[in-house]
Amino acid sequence: MTAAGPEERERDLEPYAGPPPTRAPSAELRAPAATPEGDAGPEAPEPAGPTPFLLAMRGASWAWWRPLAGVAVIAFLLGIALVLTRITHVLTGTGADLDPVPLSWRGLLVTDLFLAVALPAVLLAWPIAHGVGPGRGLSVAGRLRVPLLRRLLLVALATAGANVALGVAGAVLLADREVPGHVAELPWVLLVGLLTVPLRAAAEEVLFRGYLAQAVAAWIGRPRAGAVVAAVVTSLLWAAAYGTDDLTGFLGRVALGLAASAAVALTGGVEAAIALHVVVAVVVLLLGAVLGEDAVPGLGSDGPGQAFALVGVVGLAAFVALAARRGART
Template structure:
């Protein structure tokens, strides 16, 4: 009887060690009082110092691409209709809002509105997930809050407009509806595009620029005030009009920081622009006039000041959070080797 041959021991292999993963460093305000609106970029997937520059350049590239597409489509339509070609030539010479021509109004408002999708796409690509943080600290556009702010802006604007009609002014009038056969088409274009156009400007000047500056400079005053000159230069008014635009920009920036989102600024911008266009469509004033005057400046200042006061009162009653507190992720522990039988 033979004894069985001894079976050699099965060699064991170890699983590769899992290295320690250090948590991403966060600024002190992210884990204490919370990130204010202009600092929300630190809550995104990528928040390096270079990301605001990359987002801006990519937004510009997308915007130019969108403009090229619109230009090509418009030129094709213009060759099909000779009258449109003449309107395009007139617009290149004097790019003003002619409320008797809904086609030109849609082109001018639409090209501004294209800034919004360009910025959203660029931010999604560069900064990654949680793109809703470009709207508010809640990670989304707070629609109920924006509708509440819109209602407040509408009430204040209607009251001030009614009072201003009692005061005679030398403001230039626009074409009355009786002499504008396309006023209904222009009205539809305004109601559809002005909200998007106004929101696009807010996402650019109070959204992108405030969060870009907040990535490099912590104090909110820098994020609120530094974009103001750029916003003023984008509006071709006289000195009174430029002062009014500057007041608007400061108020919109402060409201965005104070409430933790763009909703209050968007509501004011939409109501202000719609009011001007609708008054012009009704023949009550020229929204494209560059000479604003002292009365227009005072009316704008009262509207903005009253709106800021009402929004502050509403915000305090809402108990709505305005910052985002982050937690430091726990490091992944090292995994010990696990014996694996080898066949």
């Protein structure tokens, strides 16, 4: 083994100076600099919340004319249905009539099927006029929330439906309103009514509290103002479609429309409006068919106890409050 020279012994006695210098790490590998406490820097923007149901038309494809195009599609399909009902009237003597008196199974069948065309018409208007699926016209979830609809049907029966029955009972027992007895062909009236009235009620709500309300709110563009204006406009239009001769009946329909509109805005879909309308329409049908049309205030002609029709307003308010709680859980 060769002995180390003087230079090598001197180098061995020097202290260790560490490795030779290397390149600095890349920016991706550097640890973020510590931020002094209290100086957190600019906050990251919070993600935007979900689009309200009534502003569903204000998407990327929004244009002011699209709701008008959708209304034109709906009107065209309803016009075809109206022509078919006219042909039916010529052949059978029974046509569509929004006046529920006199109550007959043939009149119910033709009228309800005619109005039920509004449902497929709205579902077609969305892809044709807006280029998207029809789910936006049903709820914020993009579909009909069937479990919520089932729960709200029970809520509507315990609130609005019960109050309608109490109003009729008050008019008959406390105001001596006339009870003419059940209508002719009662079994057929009940069978046809129970099958078609819910379908008609659902179609009307999808049209008025769904598409038309969304169109009005979209033109306004502000959530709260749009919801209020849409509620007033659609409630008046729907009530006027059934006639304005009977003031009590007209006001009752306006109240029902406003309650349905409030429930739609609070739950984010048409399920609440469908449940409310279906229950009220079926209860009125059953009472009118069994007791006679004149026994139901707001359904038949003016008479004693007409003011009892407004008792149902209490049930409408209770339904809206309970529907909002159940809709928030979905």
